[in-house]
Amino acid sequence: MLVAPPPVSLLERLRWLFGHRRAVDAESRERVMRVFRARYAHFKDLLDSNAELARILADMDEKIAGCTLFGATWLRSQATRAVFHAMRMATALNAISGDAYPALPGVVERINADITELLESRPQATVEVYALPFAAINGDMVDWVGGKCANLGELTSRVGVPVPRGFAITTRAYYAFMEHDGLMGEIRKRLRDVDPQDPESVLDVAEDIQALFAAASVPPDVADALHDACDAAFGTDADAGHGGTPLRLAVRSSALSEDSHVSFAGQYLSVLNVSRDGVVDAWKRVVASLFMPQAIVYRLHQGITLDASAMAVACMEMVDSVAAGVLFTRHPVDLLSDSMVINAAWGLGAAVVDGEMEPDTWLFSREKAPRPLSRNVACKAHRLTPGDDGRLREEDVPVAQRDTPCLTDAQAEELARIGMQVEAHYGVPQDVEWALDPAGRLLLLQARPLTTTPRGEARTTPLIEGYPVLLHGGEPACPGVGSGPVVHPANAEELALFPEGGILVATHSSPSYVLVMQRAQAIVAEAGSITGHMASLAREFGVPTIVNAPGAMAALPVDTQVTVDAFSCRVYQGRVEELLPLREERAVCLRDTPIHNLLKQVAALVSPLNLHDPKADNFTPAACRTIHDVMRFVHELSYAHMFRLSDTLSDAGAVAVEMKAQVPLDLHVIDLGGGLAEVDGPYVWPEQVTSAPFRALLDGMLDPAVHQREPRPVDMSGFLSVMSRHMIEPPTMHGQRFGDRSYALVSDKYLNFSSRVGYHYGVLDAYCGQTMNKNYITFQFKGGAADETRKNRRVRCIGIILESIGFHVEVRGDMVTARYQKFAATQIAERLVQLGRLLIVTRQLDMLMVDEAAVQRFADNFLHGRYH
Structure with a gap:
């Protein structure tokens, strides 16, 4: 119940009586209320935008903590919304105040220009040419040629290890292409529809962007430069290679941020078996792979902005690979091991890195002259070779060769020695791709830092009694524990519908599974290796993963509730409570990533508050340096202008009345219609409230x-x-x-x-x-x-x-x-x-x-x- 109004003192009554103007007529009051309602409409806009800005500021503060997933599209959207609401507030204040602050919109425009400059900034490619030979490149040129090309140039010009002939297509060519005919602007529009938590939206957006690339034309000067680079790198007659056979090239991604502190393992395209005349089209396809679904998701989770992912490309002579594979100069999984790992398969190395089959495996000691520790020779019934269309094709390995090691002992030792030489140069463990040509030469195709070690400490787990073991065997690509229902995604569409907390079971590993790694509790693959691309990604995302586990598809039917123990490579039926405490939380962590650093720069123009004291001389539009300053300035002055109407229109009487009630507030009430009853004077009491x-x-x-x-x-x-x-x-x-x-x-x-x-x-x-x-x-x-x-x-x-x-x-x-x-x-x-x-x-x-x-x-x- 409302409390009765307190008695009003005689002195208060007298003050009101002698200060009270004559009652205004209904027409005058309605005129005042019309003016007030018009101002109130602007004031309501101002309050709405003030509330939205408060939410935007709080949202930015939350994202700055670095534990929430966001991308450049979100940042652009929030910055745009912040500027919009600040301008709306400034416009509303001028409408309320009779344009008392004409400079305020200009202040918002200046802040917006500074924000736009940050969001549109990109690494400055000071190189003026569209292509550079490997011999002219070193590791300091990563902003021009990307991580892969910079490393290949470094290996060629400074380390002196064997690398195929080739050249880099620089980021200058990329920017020329993306700015041609407004392609980048159209791509940014499409990216606004990406929801990081919805794989299906990623697939839809990626499909739209690929259509844009299919219709896009390459600037003629870029196309001419790439053909000239081919002629310079491989001879004027680029149709002939070593031994007179037609020259074929591998066109491989070398995006900025790739092969750096994050791997981008298998996220971008490589086009193989390319002729000189096909280089331009192959380069265009590799650039388009920036926007494949898995690449979009990977960048979001790694906090990499699109502007920090400009695509340079490596164009190198194809190696007619007898065998190929991966060398890790430190064991990627076994934390207690002081050994390096070599994986090898017949044909192209994609069979190893994409997890298509079980490879041969060697372990070597980590010494200047490495010693062999173990060798496991797998049965390799198939191999991958390049087709005429640039795609891979699978062919049978001759029966007599299937159980034969891909490398001789001497070749394996030589490869291990080269690996240690590369690690010594860079000073950190390396992930190296290599190939063996028909002449018996070992060639390095790629080298990058090995940053994919698993989290936590090495451990083994005992057999848990009372739960049926559905599968036992394989290799732990990323140790850990996960529990949930089994899912067998057969294609990209089914992958897009992957449920939160599912167990992904597949015939072989694939880097495309990065699309759902944040959702998956665990991954089990019948084929694959711990040095493959998917294994590297699983370790980056912290997804418990078992590879090389034959029979997994049959042993683990769809919808079966299972618990995956990727420490000891067992899969139990049901939910094994004894193992669940070993699960690790996989929280998003974007701190100190490029997108996080960009957010901090943008937030510095949005969030800080520099205006404190409204009575200070510098409480002016000119002193507003951030969106928050504008918000503060407008909010502070809006009430004063809004409620000054009764003072400026003296012939119309007061509009706001003071509430007389036992509350610790200086409370004033404005009736927009039907909210108060029988008000006649500067005061109102609780029983007169009809709202x-x-x-x-x-x-x-x-x-x-x-x-x-x-x-x-x-x-x-x-x-x-x-x-x-x-x-x-x-x-x-x-x-x-x-x-x-x-x-x-x-x-x-x-x-x-x-x-x-x-x-x-x-x-x-x-x-x-x-x-x-x-x-x-x-x-x-x-x-x-x-x-x-x-x-x-x-x-x-x-x-x-x-x-x-x-x-x-x-x-x-x-x-x-x-x-x-x-x-x-x-x-x-x-x-x-x-x-x-x-x-x-x-x-x-x-x-x-x-x-x-x-x-x-x-x-x-x-x-x-x-x-x-």
């Missing part, structure tokens, strides 16, 4: 049970925290001053309530009528006078209370946002009563948030009616 939502809110605020009758116990540390903030910050931080007015804009069914007390504020917007679908409450509470920890505890406490009474709640930093919608009027009113109580009892709650236990303790007390 349904405002009446309910006041009912809670005036509840005698929430008003403190005795001094509240003070925690000294909380008190000192508040006092220290008073001393180091002006009492106007974040737009709240002690003694600021609070306003209620009301109609019969509508309430917009802005409570501004001390260092915190609450904003409440509500509709309470008979149409259930229109009814809602939105509430924001932010700030406080104590340190960040206590402020955060207070908003979490408020969040617990609101969530307990049915609100949808978000807590970020020192702000809580809550929404309650589409309920009956009685339920809306009940929540508003609770909010009224909450606004009163939480005013100085941050001082009492002495520890974590206080958060839940106070929430429980409030919900049980114990307000003190």
